Amino acid sequence: MMDIIQRLIDRTTNRFLLLNYRVNAQQLINTILMDARYQDPKRLEQYGFKAYSQNDEDGIIAEIFKRIGIKNYSFVEFGAAKGLENNTLYLLYQGWTGLWIEAGKKNCNFIRNKFASAVSSSQLKLTNSFITRDNINQLFTDNDVIGEIDLLSIDIDGNDYHVWETIDVINPRVIVIEYNAKFRPPAIYVMEYNPNHTWKYTDYFNASLKSLEKLGNYKGYKLVGCNITGLNAFFVREDLVGDLFQEPFTAENFYQPPRYYLTPFYASAGGHKADFGLYIAK
Structure with missing residues (x-):
């Protein structure tokens, strides 16, 4: 009997701690977004929300396309995991078509x-x-994905910079790419290319936001924002930027520090456990 009572106490305590964390995390997010620099409607942080993304990326992506419009409702994402938590499932539900490239056979x-x-x-x-x-370019060609697409999402936990640098057979209008928030602007850092690299859950991965900003400029893209957890950066092709986003388009302006501790909050912010099944779009 005592074992049963102890398990009930532990379960109640864990639920209380989780609820307390969620409340505190929401209060922290609200406090961050109250900062004066986020009040400019041309910034993106305040529009973030989670449907199926890891954090608030779904909302930021939606806001970007609300501003620049959608051309052909097409996406490519690599690092799609099991598909239930990424940057493009929410778009799939909205009738978009696309390509997922995933290294894991089980996934x-x-x-x-x-x-x-x-x-x-x-x-x-x-x-x-x-x-x-x-x-990477051959993978696109093999799947008949060439030319202009609406969204490219890059998350391979390592060689992201080098792969983006190489891409030349597609012309994305928007790019979402993970950055290494350990290296604050104006730090320049790019992980040395290693074709066999796999992430070891350390801070040795990818590139600093400043290095990605410079690469984006070279390839014809402007950095227009980062998500609040300091995980993903958002780039828009420079011919589409106009006066729709806050300037300057620099890492110094948009950098967010590593707030990875907020990710468990977003895991519950999407409501019930993620799933996918047949549905009617009407």
Whole structure:
């Protein structure tokens, strides 16, 4: 009996601690967004929300396309994991079509089963491949993904900078890419390219925001914002920027520090556990 009582106490305590964390995290987010620099409606932080993204990326992506418009409702995402928590599932639900490239074989098997309806209808293409700067353009070509697309999301926990630098067969209007928030502007840092790199859950990955800003400028993109957890940076092709986003388009203006401790809050902010099934868009 005492064991049962102790388990009930532990369960109640854990629920209380989780509730307390959620309340504190929401209060912290509200406090951050009350800062005067975030009150400019041309900034993006205040528009963030989670549907299926890891944090608040879904809302920021929606706001960007609200401003620049949608051309062909197409996306590419690599590092799609199991598909239930990424930057493009919410778009898939809205009728977009696209390509997921995922290195994990188990993840791909899960996707083929869970997203069978989307895959069989060709709304979603899936490629199981470990991405390098030597194969990325061929992967696009093999899947008939060339020319202009609306969104490219890059999250491979390492060679992100080098892969983006190499891409030349597609012309995304918007790019979402993970940055290494350990290195604050004006720090210049790019992880040395290693075609066999896998993330070891350390701070050795990818590139600083300043280095990505410089690469973006070279490739014809402007940095227009970062999400509040300091995880992803958002770039818009310079011919689409106009006066729609806050200037200057620099890492110093948009940098967010690593607030990875907020990610568990966003994990619950999307409501019930994520899933995918047949649905009617009407």
